[in-house]
Amino acid sequence: MSSEKKPYQKVAYYPGCALEGTGHAYNRSTKEVGKALGLELDEVNNWNCCGAMEVKNIDPKIQTYLSSRVMSIAANEMGHDVVMAPCNGCYHNLKKAEYDLKNDADSRQVVDRISSKAGHKTYEAGQVETIHALDWIKDGIGEEALRARIKNSLKGLKVANYYGCMYTRPRHIFPEKDQGEGSESTSQPHFMDDLLAAAGAENVDFPLKTACCGGAHTLSDSDTSTLLVLNILRAAEAAGADVIATECPTCHSGLEMHQVRAESKFGYTSNVKITYFTQLLGMALGLSAKKVGMHENISDSMALLKQKGIA
Amino acid sequence: MKSLDEIGAVLQQSGDSGSPAAVAADYLQAGEDTVSHWTIGRGFDPTDETREGFRLLALHRQGAKGEPSFNACRETCRELVYHYNLVTMEPDNPDIARRLEMMRLVAMHLYLFIRGKMEVSGLGEFCCASRPLRTGTEQ
Numbered sequence: 297m298s299s300e301k302k303p304y305q306k307v308a309y310y311p312g313c314a315l316e317g318t319g320h321a322y323n324r325s326t327k328e329v330g331k332a333l334g335l336e337l338d339e340v341n342n343w344n345c346c347g348a349m350e351v352k353n354i355d356p357k358i359q360t361y362l363s364s365r366v367m368s369i370a371a372n373e374m375g376h377d378v379v380m381a382p383c384n385g386c387y388h389n390l391k392k393a394e395y396d397l398k399n400d401a402d403s404r405q406v407v408d409r410i411s412s413k414a415g416h417k418t419y420e421a422g423q424v425e426t427i428h429a430l431d432w433i434k435d436g437i438g439e440e441a442l443r444a445r446i447k448n449s450l451k452g453l454k455v456a457n458y459y460g461c462m463y464t465r466p467r468h469i470f471p472e473k474d475q476g477e478g479s480e481s482t483s484q485p486h487f488m489d490d491l492l493a494a495a496g497a498e499n500v501d502f503p504l505k506t507a508c509c510g511g512a513h514t515l516s517d518s519d520t521s522t523l524l525v526l527n528i529l530r531a532a533e534a535a536g537a538d539v540i541a542t543e544c545p546t547c548h549s550g551l552e553m554h555q556v557r558a559e560s561k562f563g564y565t566s567n568v569k570i571t572y573f574t575q576l577l578g579m580a581l582g583l584s585a586k587k588v589g590m591h592e593n594i595s596d597s598m599a600l601l602k603q604k605g606i607a
Numbered sequence: 608m609k610s611l612d613e614i615g616a617v618l619q620q621s622g623d624s625g626s627p628a629a630v631a632a633d634y635l636q637a638g639e640d641t642v643s644h645w646t647i648g649r650g651f652d653p654t655d656e657t658r659e660g661f662r663l664l665a666l667h668r669q670g671a672k673g674e675p676s677f678n679a680c681r682e683t684c685r686e687l688v689y690h691y692n693l694v695t696m697e698p699d700n701p702d703i704a705r706r707l708e709m710m711r712l713v714a715m716h717l718y719l720f721i722r723g724k725m726e727v728s729g730l731g732e733f734c735c736a737s738r739p740l741r742t743g744t745e746q
Contacts, residue, residue, distance in 0.1 A: 503683075510723070517726065524719050527715050530712055
């Protein structure tokens with residue numbers, strides 16, 4: 297960890313809408329992993345939707361405002377200088393809002409006007425640093441300290457780490473990435489690989505780790521979404537993976553639902569399991585499967601985890 | 608240049624016939640043809656230039672001009688090139704069948720992504736997350 301990095305021992309937590317719905321297991325496992333690692337999460341008071349994706353398509357500046365409100369509450373009402381968002385969509389949107397407010401006077405004007413009407417302080421660029429759950433654990437704990445706390449190694453578990461498309465794109469809203477040793481890469485992200493390797497897992501070479509999961513197609517063209525997911529599942533299996541680890545609730549839901557649909561629509565059965573990386577880390581830290589919400593996944597990995605001696 | 612349906616048919620085949628180099632060349636060509644359809648759809652003549660020795664990378668760059676959302680398949684193009692190199696530089700590697708299969712799946716992903724993007728473009732925006740970045744509606 298570089299000396300400029302913050303320790304992230306106590307951060308504002310912005311779960312976002314998905315983690316209260318389909319991504320509940322991600323919410324649960326993130327909180328449990330935080331507790332197990334001694335990292336404190338302080339949930340943002342009265343948080344709102346980040347504006348993804350619907351609002352952004354109607355008026356992107358309203359999305360900038362919505363994301364800025366979350367950061368304003370964290371900074372101005374709760375005194376935080378770091379906001380952790382585990383959802384790729386929320387993370388991306390807060391980063392984008394930060395970029396807009398730093399670089400676009402019109403965005404600042406709109407955000408100031410709406411913030412005044414809403415009765416809260418206008419968020420100023422630079423008041424908080426937005427991080428992902430991967431940054432939180434990677435920089436808040438680090439691999440060495442994580443390795444020392446592992447009670448139940450993931451040894452023998454072959455993992456394809458799937459980051460999705462929004463964690464690294466577009467590059468310009470993630471100025472901290474691609475900064476050399478210790479920083480995340482936008483072309484070959486590795487933070488999830490690093491953490492799961494520290495927990496004992498064997499990461500496989502997975503060429504589609506940042507490829508589109510077809511999430512945007514889900515409603516307009518479900519077959520294309522299913523085929524894209526099917527291809528990801530097949531690639532993970534061809535790479536020898538037992539499990540695809542995810543770090544985004546939308547990708548995770550898409551992989552799970554289209555895995556089921558791939559079987560019913562195209563007759564393709566895949567055996568690879570899908571879990572959140574926080575669920576795997578939690579179990580490696582000695583938490584029970586129930587505590588990390590394994591029973592909430594559609595993709596049932598319990599038999600596999602028992603076979604590997606993890607559950 | 609093959610039609611999108613013909614490209615799909617090539618990529619449905621497992622690639623267990625022919626030399627590894629020839630199969631890899633077919634998959635790379637499928638990638639080039641797929642991206643060429645995208646560039647033609649956007650009103651450009653597909654470039655014959657190369658970047659880092661590969662036409663596919665030059666085509667991707669051309670396809671992303673003024674269309675930042677197309678960068679969502681940049682790494683897929685680079686993975687395809689990587690697998691082409693992997694297969695052609697070590698055609699006798701004992702893992703060659705798996706490498707070819709992985710290359711096929713990477714090419715298939717590029718094909719599905721671009722075909723879907725082209726199909727949906729008539730109905731609105733494909734990648735809603737990046738729409739404002741692409742269209743400049745923030746300005």
